Every structure is written in C-alpha cells, then in structure tokens.
Amino acid sequence: MRDYYRDFLIRNWEKGDRTGAAAVISYVLSEYGLSWEPNGADRDVLQVEEYYLATGGEFWVIEHQNQVVGTGAYYPIHRGKKAVEIRKMYLLSSVRGLGLGKYLLQQLEAAIAARGFDEIWIETASVLVEAVKLYESKGYKPATEVETKRCDRVYVKFLI
Template sequence: MNTEAPFIRAIKVEDNEQIAKVIRAVLIEFGVPKVGTAYEDKALENLYNAYREENTIYYVIEHQGKVIGGAGIAPLANYEGPVCEFQKMYFLPEARGLGLGSKLIEKCLLKARSFGFEHCYLETLPYMEAARALYKKNGFVSLNKPLGDTGHYSCNMWMLKEL
C-alpha cells in the first residue's frame, strides 16, 4: 500500500494537462460561469509557460503521481505598485480538508515577499464559501471594489493581504 503524503512542488511542463483538468473540474463542480473566470483563460492550457515570467510562480500538489491541486502568484495585471495576485487555487475533493490550502497559501506568500511584493490580492465568488473562509483565516480582508483589471469580471468578491 502506498501511503505517500501529498506534497507541494513547482509546476513542471508535464503538469499542464493535469492542472488544466483540475481547475476546470473544480469550476464546473461549483457552477462557476465559464466566461469571465479562469475557465476561459488562454494561459490555462500552458500554465508552466505562463508562470515562467519574472516574479511569478505556480505550485502544484502532487499525490501518488497525480496533480490534485495548485495555486500561484503573479504581478497584478493592469495595476501600478508592488501588488501580486494570488491565482488559480483549486483542489480536487481528495485534496480538501488536509491543511494543504494554508500550506500552499503560505508557500506562495513567502515567494511573493521574496519577489518584493507588499500586498497580495485575490478574486473569488460568493458561493466559494470554504475558499473565502480559508483566505480570511490566512489574513486576507475583503475589499469593496477590485484592484487592477484581471479580466475575470464574473468574480465579484475581492480580498487583500498585507505582506
């Protein structure tokens, strides 16, 4: 019996197909609109390349050779200042409830600080209640309006954390 624990690592090119499937599966599970969200992001087909830009990183959670979740950070699009965006955190059901969300957030925020960012922004949806509770537990506070312009116009809840 393989009892290997899930672990967090930087994305590899061979993860592209798996992580795209994970993200789309979770979005469908939660009934998220396919337009104005990560579902239609062109970068989703090649996250490895998308996160090779300066001051970006994407991590996946691997368990027994399978990608079961991930999240990343990148500079906030269309915004001036030292603010990054916490992006594309999605977990398959088997990755939930294991404390991996907080570990992944912490890893991403440590990297964001090392890149020189002073704040971390994210966008989410009202019915992603568990995710919002996790963000709040990890120090994110709600905003009344969005920052920058990510193109995710269907995401109508915004949060920010000082790094």
C-alpha cells in the first residue's frame, strides 16, 4: 500500500514505525480515557510482524510531514467465514475531521475485498464517538461477543 489522501501518505508499516505507531495509539487512547495495554490489547502494535504480516493481514501508517499521525490495520480471524478484523484505526486529533478516517476505512475495505475476505469485524469503545458514527454510517451492524476488555461494542459488515 502506498496511497495519498490530500497531503497524507498512507503506506505499509516498516520496522522503524513501531515507536511512532505505538505513540499515536497510546496518545489517542489516553485522550479518551482508555489505557494503553502493551501486554494485552495493544501487544499486536509491538509485534506487527507476528500478528499482521505473518497471518495475511496488513498494517498501515499515515504520515503527514514525515510524522506518523495515524494507523489502520486488519488481520484474518476465526470469528466468521473468511473473516478479518479491522484493528488499530487511530488518528491524532489534529488530523481528524478532514475525511481521512472515511478514506482510510474505504481503502482498508477495498484491500480486504481484493484478498477475498467476506466479513469484516470491528471492536470499539462507545467513548470513541467519531469511530462509532463512522462505522455505523458505512454499513457496519451491531453484533455480540466483544472479545477485547476495553471495548464494549462489536460490529460486522458482510461484503458478499
């Protein structure tokens, strides 16, 4: 992946992005009163190769003026038929409200569809109001069985 949205570069994760991606996610979580869990829900950010690249997923970073300002990722899961979970879709507050989140979600969905997956799952927290509105506006339907402790919502979208 290498794409542009306005003057933002969306590209594949590289080893040198580990610290920047973790910082963005940790910061956004703290902004909403959620905890960074490097030994739990956020372990995947510190082990991108194992959780994403080795399983057939992708992890992208969003850059603006050579700084990581956002992330977005997905990997296959065993929750449904040919299913993936979109994870780590975070944008710093300074770049929210520009349509970047909508574009990022659209690009993730296109990549997922191109790889032949049929279902997309997303877990989130109600306090992430912008994310909840985005997912619901793009056809994600409420589901059950949240698996991540800090999340209280789960959504699914069927591509077929």
